[in-house]
Amino acid sequence: MTTSYRVMPGPEHFLPPSAASMGIRLPDPGQGSIHGTIVTEEEAMEQAARQLLSAKVPTIFPGPLVLWAWNEKAAKKAKAIRYLYETIKESVDSSQHAMLIPMPDYRPKYPKINPEIEINPNHPNLTIWHNKIDACIFVGVHCHQANLSLKIIRGGTNCYTIAMCAQAGHEDAMLSIRDTTADKLIRLAEWVKKLKGSVPPPV
Amino acid sequence: MSKERIQIAEELFDIMPAEYQDLVKRATYGNEQRGWKDIGNAKELIEEHSLCAGCPESMAFRYILASLPNPEDTVMVGSTGCTSLVFPHVAVHNIHSLFGNQNAIASGLKRALTVRFPDRHKDVVVLAGDGATVDIGLDMTLQAWFRQEKFTTICFDNELYANTGGQESGLMQKGFVAKMAPVGKTFEKVRLPEIARESGCHYVVNCTVSKPNLIEKVIKNAVHIAREIGPTYLQLYTPCILEIGKNSMEGLQEMRDSEKPTERFAYKEYVSEPAKELLAELAAKEKERKAEAKRQLAGQSA
Numbered sequence: 052m053t054t055s056y057r058v059m060p061g062p063e064h065f066l067p068p069s070a071a072s073m074g075i076r077l078p079d080p081g082q083g084s085i086h087g088t089i090v091t092e093e094e095a096m097e098q099a100a101r102q103l104l105s106a107k108v109p110t111i112f113p114g115p116l117v118l119w120a121w122n123e124k125a126a127k128k129a130k131a132i133r134y135l136y137e138t139i140k141e142s143v144d145s146s147q148h149a150m151l152i153p154m155p156d157y158r159p160k161y162p163k164i165n166p167e168i169e170i171n172p173n174h175p176n177l178t179i180w181h182n183k184i185d186a187c188i189f190v191g192v193h194c195h196q197a198n199l200s201l202k203i204i205r206g207g208t209n210c211y212t213i214a215m216c217a218q219a220g221h222e223d224a225m226l227s228i229r230d231t232t233a234d235k236l237i238r239l240a241e242w243v244k245k246l247k248g249s250v251p252p253p254v
Numbered sequence: 255m256s257k258e259r260i261q262i263a264e265e266l267f268d269i270m271p272a273e274y275q276d277l278v279k280r281a282t283y284g285n286e287q288r289g290w291k292d293i294g295n296a297k298e299l300i301e302e303h304s305l306c307a308g309c310p311e312s313m314a315f316r317y318i319l320a321s322l323p324n325p326e327d328t329v330m331v332g333s334t335g336c337t338s339l340v341f342p343h344v345a346v347h348n349i350h351s352l353f354g355n356q357n358a359i360a361s362g363l364k365r366a367l368t369v370r371f372p373d374r375h376k377d378v379v380v381l382a383g384d385g386a387t388v389d390i391g392l393d394m395t396l397q398a399w400f401r402q403e404k405f406t407t408i409c410f411d412n413e414l415y416a417n418t419g420g421q422e423s424g425l426m427q428k429g430f431v432a433k434m435a436p437v438g439k440t441f442e443k444v445r446l447p448e449i450a451r452e453s454g455c456h457y458v459v460n461c462t463v464s465k466p467n468l469i470e471k472v473i474k475n476a477v478h479i480a481r482e483i484g485p486t487y488l489q490l491y492t493p494c495i496l497e498i499g500k501n502s503m504e505g506l507q508e509m510r511d512s513e514k515p516t517e518r519f520a521y522k523e524y525v526s527e528p529a530k531e532l533l534a535e536l537a538a539k540e541k542e543r544k545a546e547a548k549r550q551l552a553g554q555s556a
């Protein structure tokens with residue numbers, strides 16, 4: 052099935068259609084996707100790095116799968132996420148503000164979350180609005196919660212979403228890299244380093 | 255033991271909200287002697303609550319969560335009602351079930367956990383309101399007991415449907431008039447503790463939550479008996495101060511007034527014969543543990 056639908060930064064509207072229902076498909080192994088178009092993984096990496104370097108508030112949202120050291124692989128990923136964050140921080144200029152904000156779990160928190168220190172999948176827009184986040188990475192968030200959040204973000208914010216997914220990627224992210232390992236996170240950090248200085252900062 | 259089972263990733267520890275850091279550092283998971291006295295000394299397994307100010311359900315939650323003998327391997331099953339708004343703040347695995355279905359969900363869950371983890375104690379504890387337990391869920395409540403499902407059922411009895419504004423429940427007292435039950439209840443409070451006993455529960459207690467040490471005792475008994483023998487039932491009076499026209503400081507007194515010997519929440523307990531034997535065994539073990547601790551202490555100071 053071909054589609055003219057593109058997964059772009061929003062706000063699309065209150066209830067955007069799920070990208071999958073609009074004909075967007077997931078990348079195969081070795082591929083990535085940008086706005087719903089299948090590209091090579093390397094192209095997706097480069098584009099992700101460019102988005103992070105040109106954002107005012109590039110942010111990583113690590114989820115429970117990496118916040119907790121379930122096993123050695125998860126601990127390695129956590130280390131790589133920290134490295135990626137430090138790399139972004141060092142690679143942006145003083146007008147930009149890199150952030151690392153956890154999604155510690157998925158429960159609906161009452162009466163509200165503290166958007167300065169966490170993001171919640173049931174209302175991710177609050178953290179994005181509060182911190183004026185314009186590009187973010189989802190990593191270590193379970194599929195269903197990532198799908199839910201990515202759709203809400205697309206509906207109500209203008210944030211560019213990047214899924215560093217351990218499985219097959221997310222239709223509702225603007226950019227997907229699949230089968231994410233610690234090595235792939237480090238490769239993205241290397242792309243950020245490589246492009247440092249060559250991507251114009253936000254106006 | 256249990257806190258080592260899973261840790262926050264070292265590199266991301268500093269960005270975790272304080273409540274999670276506290277849970278890892280100062281909660282009482284894995285401490286077999288945990289109990290109500292940890293409240294105020296250790297990190298509680300309830301973060302905040304979304305109940306009305308002074309609602310006795312909040313005390314009940316705190317005492318129960320402090321007393322569960324095995325919180326890291328316990329799954330609680332809740333149902334719709336005031337209690338369900340609290341579960342998102344609770345650091346024990348929990349499942350929200352469709353209103354009234356809690357004992358059916360718990361039955362399947364307990365069986366699945368037994369198959370999946372044959373070498374580990376996995377406790378299941380249902381916690382639901384009186385509407386969920388006695389009215390809409392009565393079928394599921396009783397069938398689980400008939401089948402001798404090995405889990406604990408706790409009913410927060412506030413004698414009406416609080417969360418939906420005060421409708422009549424089977425556990426409401428005869429003659430009581432509520433905001434959405436203006437005619438007054440025409441029949442007696444359902445005698446669920448007696449029904450529980452006749453339906454096969456091995457441990458049944460009817461009381462208020464005015465005394466934390468008592469709640470600790472009955473929770474521990476109920477969970478241990480359910481684990482080893484069969485279904486257990488606790489009916490705890492957690493008055494809805496909002497619906498009975500009390501203010502936030504008056505919940506405790508309301509419970510004290512209702513637990514007097516002639517009142518409907520005077521302490522009542524039923525223990526089956528096999529459950530009595532188990533409790534005696536546990537008491538003997540506890541006595542031995544304390545004696546051993548004393549001996550060790552004496553050895554150290556000698």
Ligand SMILES: Cc1ncc(C[n+]2csc(CCOP(=O)(O)OP(=O)(O)O)c2C)c(N)n1
Nearest residue numbers: 334335336353383384385386414415416417
């Ligand atoms: C299947 C179903 N029926 C009805 C309701 C509406 N409902 C929500 S809470 C509630 C009453 C809860 O009463 P109770 O179990 O006594 O709990 P309380 O709020 O008093 O603690 C009802 C009827 C529902 N959520 N689901």
Ligand code: SF4
Nearest residue numbers: 305306309336416494
């Ligand atoms: S409505 Fe009643 S039972 Fe519910 S939280 Fe308020 S006081 Fe407690």
Ligand SMILES: [Mg+2]
Nearest residue numbers: 383384414416
């Ligand atoms: Mg009730």
